[in-house]
Amino acid sequence: MNKFKKHFVGIGLIKLLIYGFFLLFLIIPLLSVFLVAFTNQPINVFGLLISMERMQQTIDQFRNASLDNFKALFTYGGYLTGLINSLKLSLIVSLWVLVICIPIAYGIARTKMPFKKTIGALCTIPLVIPTFISAYAFIIMFGRSGWVTYIYEKFGGEGMLLDPYTMTGIAIVQIFFFFPYALWPMVAAFKVTDASLEEASRNMGAKGWLTFITVTFPIALPGMLSTMLVIFAVSFSDFGTPIILAPNDLNLIVVDAYREISGFFNWGGAAILTVIMIAVAGVVYWLQNYLLKGKNYDILSGKPKEIKLNDNKALTIPLAIFSSLVVLLPILALATIILQSLATTWGKDPLPSGYTLEHYRTIFTSSLGNIQNSLILAGGALILSVIISVFVSYFVVRHRSTTLDFMTTIPLIVPGIAFGIALIQTFNTAPLQLTGTALILIIAYSIRRLPYMVRSTVGTMRAIKQDIEEAAVSLGASTLTAATTVVGPLMLPGIAAGSILVFVTVIKETSISILMAPASWAPMSLAIFQNVLRAEYYSAAAMSVILVVMVLVLQALANRLSGGNKS
Amino acid sequence: MGSVVVEQLRKEFSGVTVLQDINLDIKEGEFFALLGPSGCGKTTTMRCIAGFEAPTKGSIMIGGKDIANLAPNERNCGMVFQSYALFPHMNVFDNVAYSLNIKELKKNNLFKKIGVYTRMLNSKIVKYPKHITEKVMDILEYVELTDHANKLTSELSGGQQQRVALARALVMEPEVLLMDEPLSNLDLKLRHTMRNTIRRIQQDLKITTIFVTHDQEEAMSMADRIAVMKDGKILQIGTPTDLYSKPNTPFIADFVGTSNILPGEVVGTENGLTTVKIGNQRIKSASPTDKKHVDVVVRPENIQVLNGAKDQTGNTFEGEILLATYLGSIVRYDVKVGEHNLLVDTTYESGDSIKTNGSTIRLSVSPERVLLI
CATH class of the missing domain: 2.40.50.100 (RNA polymerase II/Efflux pump adaptor protein, barrel-sandwich hybrid domain)
Structure with a gap:
């Protein structure tokens, strides 16, 4: 049996390594940040394992542990208002997204709305723009010297139409740039609603709108609520918008946590905020699963039936107009950034005073390093997540490893800022001092994007039957040869599509980059962020355009590879 | 070609015994069927012979050689799977040539190895040598698929896919041909034709064949000898006429005819x-x-x-x-x-x-x- 044993030892070792990776870079950081919330001082998890002195220190820390931080949460106004403001913001955003998406989703799924295809395509624009870029586009549009403000004043308005540096400003950016996350699931929810149920309702005498309210809508409701929770979580974890727009007197939990760590080195405060963020995100995730439990309408509706599309002009034309207005804002934001990147100067005027490519030249001469950093970091994250997710999906599919399956969903729940703080806290000091290195950045990016990658590879792995692997082996191939010549090529499309998405999201990634990237490894997103802070809007705009173009091209490539419209 | 001797084979899955006291003595060139209802252990027995399951106890010998220490890819057992398990990313020719590529991979130097490897990933880049092409075309002619060599397997009918699977297993000149319910995915008429095809090829090549099926008619019409299995045990081994005229248990009397x-x-x-x-x-x-x-x-x-x-x-x-x-x-x-x-x-x-x-x-x-x- 030695050959069998050898085989199992090899596979077992890889499994052990994967578990070790998750333990080291996910579980331990999250647990230690939880402990820091009590001790109020950083804990050197790896240090205490190798040094008695540190062990003693840590024990002392635990002696002094207290619930002070948790008390502070409820007594010290800042933390509590931060949490409440964040919850309020997420609630407002998710409600408005729902309200906005219902008509558009219905229009796309169930009517012959004019320009349906175009509107659908335009609705993906917000997804390619990182939120801190959209937030900053908002400043150029609605700020004191923005072109919208100019037009507003021309029509007799006073001051600003809308002050971007407010809760409302943040909410509007999030609403208009997060709605596509809800739109496509909602379109799907409307599509699966069994048309025959609606026909039954009409047959019993209900008018069109009555049918919508009594049948179509309630059936789509659980799906809608769950997408609303998705938006809630996305808004709650979003760092890009508030870090650009939140004024000093507006406390939001993500910004507070960031300031505690990068401004004051207050480990205890950052830790307690991290714990709270994870708790909120966890509850939302749980609620979402709870809502969808036992309500799989895909199954209920059985075979997809040809749905008769509503062709009533009195309905479809207003729907088309409404949808166009909604996508207009992101389009204008993108156009504004493009114009800004080409402008010589752009004051309080509807259009720039002149055009130049100078800003791009500056970028390609002095900021090429940032682009390079982004590509290297994203490439590293891509390789790491491909390796890990291929093995994880092998264990999940072939060994039915539920533990690994669960572990890869954790990063889905933990907000980026929270995960970043946990990593910094854990790897801040020797013996495992990784904070400030490219390695920990790459690891952080990979873990954060792993759930998407794993979903993609698990899907393709499931589609490859075990028979096929065994057939290769029975024909004389070793396990390795079978993996490389049969399983590998079959998984390739899934891996390719998944890895491009990882690459794209890493380039877009804001929270981890801003929190963790050292100056020597500053990626594009950090460079744009710093330029915005320094009010160097023109080069920020040019860099943003380059970033968006890269994202667009790669996204299109990924869509083609995964074989079509998985929006 | 070799004989297959299984002695005192026992298999447990997490403490549950699924096979016990399996003794088989399959002669060289014999067409041997493992017959039984689903869950009787016939497929597990075959998978132990192929090396995909490790026996808990007992020995398996092919051609007089104990194969316990051989990995599945070293056993030279050609296998035809119930689902055919054709490689969907390769055309018919590449599928059939797979085992020949593997053999090349084993004997060549590093430079040639890389060539063979590349060919396995894309046969358009590195061409097949003449001896492989001839061998593959010979076997394709034998199963009447010459015209389909460059088609993807998904473009073929069920019966054609079945013949590709057979050709792919035969081209490696296995010591034993293992077939796991190979006909169950075909319609009735095609099943009858394929029975004859398989039997004809088996007798032509005189290849030792172990055939797993739950269909007694299939086993009776094709096999030289049949082992009837139930609940992880062999109830009776005999020629089709033996089993029919002298069943040793009421179960076989009822199951066979x-x-x-x-x-x-x-x-x-x-x-x-x-x-x-x-x-x-x-x-x-x-x-x-x-x-x-x-x-x-x-x-x-x-x-x-x-x-x-x-x-x-x-x-x-x-x-x-x-x-x-x-x-x-x-x-x-x-x-x-x-x-x-x-x-x-x-x-x-x-x-x-x-x-x-x-x-x-x-x-x-x-x-x-x-x-x-």
């Missing part, structure tokens, strides 16, 4: 004939037994209908026809005799009249055809 199986009590033996009491009827049997309680097995076609003819057997019964079913060349009567129902098959020739339900019928059966188990 159709049987009337009635519980009876031995009441005496006289002149080599055993008299068995079934309810209030008595029946004489030529089959010896030393048991008191026996199962009496009679095949429906061995019961004669006495249309006024004189009985020669000394075993006659009278019954009432419950149901007459016309099956083309035969008529099957469901007859109530005493408290038991008997199935009786009679050959039907055009012009014969079929007895009506409810009418009385006189039956007889020769003691030689009455089996006691």
Whole structure:
């Protein structure tokens, strides 16, 4: 049996390594940040394992542990208002997204709305723009010297139409740039609603709108609520918008946590905020699963039936107009950034005073390093997540490893800022001092994007039957040869599509980059962020355009590879 | 080609025994079927031989060599899977050439290895050498697929895919050909054709073949010998005629063909004939037994209908026809005799009249055809 044993030892070792990776870079950081919330001082998890002195220190820390931080949460106004403001913001955003998406989703799924295809395509624009870029586009549009403000004043308005540096400003950016996350699931929810149920309702005498309210809508409701929770979580974890727009007197939990760590080195405060963020995100995730439990309408509706599309002009034309207005804002934001990147100067005027490519030249001469950093970091994250997710999906599919399956969903729940703080806290000091290195950045990016990658590879792995692997082996191939010549090529499309998405999201990634990237490894997103802070809007705009173009091209490539419209 | 000897094979899955006391002695060139209902362990037995499962106990020898220490890819067992398991990203030719590529990979130097490897990933970049092309085309001609060599396997019909799977396994010149329910995904008519094709190829090449099936008709019509399995054990091994005429358990009597199986009590033996009491009827049997309680097995076609003819057997019964079913060349009567129902098959020739339900019928059966188990 030695050959069998050898085989199992090899596979077992890889499994052990994967578990070790998750333990080291996910579980331990999250647990230690939880402990820091009590001790109020950083804990050197790896240090205490190798040094008695540190062990003693840590024990002392635990002696002094207290619930002070948790008390502070409820007594010290800042933390509590931060949490409440964040919850309020997420609630407002998710409600408005729902309200906005219902008509558009219905229009796309169930009517012959004019320009349906175009509107659908335009609705993906917000997804390619990182939120801190959209937030900053908002400043150029609605700020004191923005072109919208100019037009507003021309029509007799006073001051600003809308002050971007407010809760409302943040909410509007999030609403208009997060709605596509809800739109496509909602379109799907409307599509699966069994048309025959609606026909039954009409047959019993209900008018069109009555049918919508009594049948179509309630059936789509659980799906809608769950997408609303998705938006809630996305808004709650979003760092890009508030870090650009939140004024000093507006406390939001993500910004507070960031300031505690990068401004004051207050480990205890950052830790307690991290714990709270994870708790909120966890509850939302749980609620979402709870809502969808036992309500799989895909199954209920059985075979997809040809749905008769509503062709009533009195309905479809207003729907088309409404949808166009909604996508207009992101389009204008993108156009504004493009114009800004080409402008010589752009004051309080509807259009720039002149055009130049100078800003791009500056970028390609002095900021090429940032682009390079982004590509290297994203490439590293891509390789790491491909390796890990291929093995994880092998264990999940072939060994039915539920533990690994669960572990890869954790990063889905933990907000980026929270995960970043946990990593910094854990790897801040020797013996495992990784904070400030490219390695920990790459690891952080990979873990954060792993759930998407794993979903993609698990899907393709499931589609490859075990028979096929065994057939290769029975024909004389070793396990390795079978993996490389049969399983590998079959998984390739899934891996390719998944890895491009990882690459794209890493380039877009804001929270981890801003929190963790050292100056020597500053990626594009950090460079744009710093330029915005320094009010160097023109080069920020040019860099943003380059970033968006890269994202667009790669996204299109990924869509083609995964074989079509998985929006 | 080699013989396959399995001794005292035992397999447990997390403490549950799924195979025990499996002993097989399959001769060189023999077509051997493992027959049994689903979950009987026939596929597990085959997978132990192929090396995909490690036996808990016991030995397996192919061609007189113990293969326990050989990995599945070193056993040279050609396998045809139930799902065919064709490589969907390769065309027919590449599928069939796979094992030949592997052989090249083993014997060549690093530079050539890289070439072979590349060819396995994309055969357009690195061409096949002549000896491989010839060998693949030969075997494709043999299974009548020459015209489809460059097609993707997904473009083929079920029967064609089946033949690709067969060609792919045969081209490696395996010591043993293992086939796991290879016909179950085909429609009835194609299944019959493929039975003949497989049998023809097997006899042509004289290749030792182990064939797993749950279809007794399939096993009976193709195999030289059959092992009937149930609940992880082998019940009986024998030629198809052995199993049919001398089943050693009521299960086999019922599973292989159709049987009337009635519980009876031995009441005496006289002149080599055993008299068995079934309810209030008595029946004489030529089959010896030393048991008191026996199962009496009679095949429906061995019961004669006495249309006024004189009985020669000394075993006659009278019954009432419950149901007459016309099956083309035969008529099957469901007859109530005493408290038991008997199935009786009679050959039907055009012009014969079929007895009506409810009418009385006189039956007889020769003691030689009455089996006691």
